[in-house]
Amino acid sequence: MFTGKGGVGKTTCAAATALHHASAGAPTLAISTDATPSLAHIFEVDGREKPARVLPSLYINEIGEAEVRQMWDARFGREVYEVFSAFVDIAYGEFVEFMASVLPGLGEEFMVDYIRRLAGDGEYGAVVWDTAPLGQTLSLLETPALLGDHLRLAPRIYSKLRVGRRSREPVLDILRRWEKLSADNMDFLREEVDFTLVTIPEALAVAQLEGVIGEMGKYGLRVGRLVINNVVREPDSAFLKAKAAEQQGYIRHIRQTCGDREIVEIPMFPGETKGLARLKEIARALYA
Numbered sequence: 544m545f546t547g548k549g550g551v552g553k554t555t556c557a558a559a560t561a562l563h564h565a566s567a568g569a570p571t572l573a574i575s576t577d578a579t580p581s582l583a584h585i586f587e588v589d590g591r592e593k594p595a596r597v598l599p600s601l602y603i604n605e606i607g608e609a610e611v612r613q614m615w616d617a618r619f620g621r622e623v624y625e626v627f628s629a630f631v632d633i634a635y636g637e638f639v640e641f642m643a644s645v646l647p648g649l650g651e652e653f654m655v656d657y658i659r660r661l662a663g664d665g666e667y668g669a670v671v672w673d674t675a676p677l678g679q680t681l682s683l684l685e686t687p688a689l690l691g692d693h694l695r696l697a698p699r700i701y702s703k704l705r706v707g708r709r710s711r712e713p714v715l716d717i718l719r720r721w722e723k724l725s726a727d728n729m730d731f732l733r734e735e736v737d738f739t740l741v742t743i744p745e746a747l748a749v750a751q752l753e754g755v756i757g758e759m760g761k762y763g764l765r766v767g768r769l770v771i772n773n774v775v776r777e778p779d780s781a782f783l784k785a786k787a788a789e790q791q792g793y794i795r796h797i798r799q800t801c802g803d804r805e806i807v808e809i810p811m812f813p814g815e816t817k818g819l820a821r822l823k824e825i826a827r828a829l830y831a
Contacts (some may be wrong), residue, residue, distance in 0.1 A: 544672045544732075547741035548751055548758075552772035552809070555816050556741050557673035558585045558603075561827035565601035566826070570663070573603045576654055580605035585817045602667075606654070612639060615653040621632055621720055656724065659731040710738030732764055739768040744793035753800065768805045770829065771797060776810040 545557040554575065561573035572594060575582045582603045588595050594602035612620075616639065623640050656673070661670050740755060742748045754765055771794060775787040798806060809828045812821065 544674060544736050544754065545739050545741060546674060546766075548748060548755075549700045551741045551743045551748055552816075553741045554581050554585060554673045554772055555672050555822075555825060556772070556809075556829065558582060559822045559829055560600075560661045560739075561601060561603070561669070562819065562822050563672040563826040564669035564671070565598055565828050569673065570600050570666065571602070571620045571669045573601070573671045574654075575605045576611065576659070576672075577602070577605075580607075582673065585822070587818050609655060613656060618656060619654060626698065655732060656730045659728055659735075661732075661802075662735065668813065672675075705831065729762065734764075736764075737768070738764060738766045739770055740766045741772055742797070743773050744771055744790035744797070746793070749793045749796060752797065756801070766804060767808065769797070769801050771806065771808045773811045 545553045545560070547553050548645055557573060557575070560790065561571050565571040573582055582594060582605055583589065586595075586597050586601070586603060588597055593606075594604040596602055620639065621635075624635055627633070627638060628635075648772060658670055658672055661667065666711070690790065737762070738759070740752070774794070775783050777792055778784040778787040794808070807829055809825060814821075816825070
């Protein structure tokens with residue numbers, strides 16, 4: 544799983560990693576849930592087929608908001624609705640719109656469950672997910688437990704909404720099932736996912752590093768690998784020499800504060816990053 548702030552090269556690193564695993568013979572799926580996905584552009588393939596075949600052992604899938612909502616609905620959207628409709632009188636379509644607007648990490652919460660099941664199916668030897676920072680997603684995974692605690696502390700209120708409006712199933716039973724699903728997903732993140740944090744050697748990106756690592760640490764998740772992208776290696780102009788000198792200060796700071804993790808530097812390449820040839824160069828830098 545690749546995380547980091549926008550514009551630091553997460554998608555590029557995820558694509559190169561997927562190519563690395565596929566080149567080693569593992570059937571590989573790269574997934575992007577970005578609102579403006581670029582996996583198909585980077586691999587120079589038509590992304591209309593889902594998943595799209597790049598190589599015999601490499602597939603990519605750009606999953607949009609509408610698709611995530613459909614999958615969330617099929618998996619557990621109705622059960623979540625049963626809980627909330629016990630509090631308020633709301634139609635299901637309005638409920639989904641409301642949840643998506645007030646909980647922007649809803650799609651990512653579902654995607655954790657979707658990828659967990661993909662990994663369990665064994666169809667792919669490697670699944671690579673290009674995603675946004677996990678703070679909202681991780682908070683959402685705690686939602687069912689928090690709701691259950693509140694209901695257990697308020698028996699008079701719970702007695703008024705004892706069963707779901709549609710299924711007539713006890714609300715606490717629905718919550719327990721939802722809570723278990725979230726717990727399974729959190730265990731999956733803790734025990735089976737390799738996290739790579741991508742950054743660039745610039746002031747704002749470096750300042751945000753500790754916050755991202757700390758947020759993940761609160762949930763027992765550890766960033767095992769840190770990628771420093773766009774490092775100037777061979778400055779051949781006054782501009783690049785000044786840029787390289789500035790970058791080295793930030794790189795030293797990253798190595799001092801995050802030195803207990805594997806740290807990889809990717810050089811700045813001329814030209815746009817797209818196509819298999821360029822991705823192979825990045826993969827060699829990532830997995831030397």
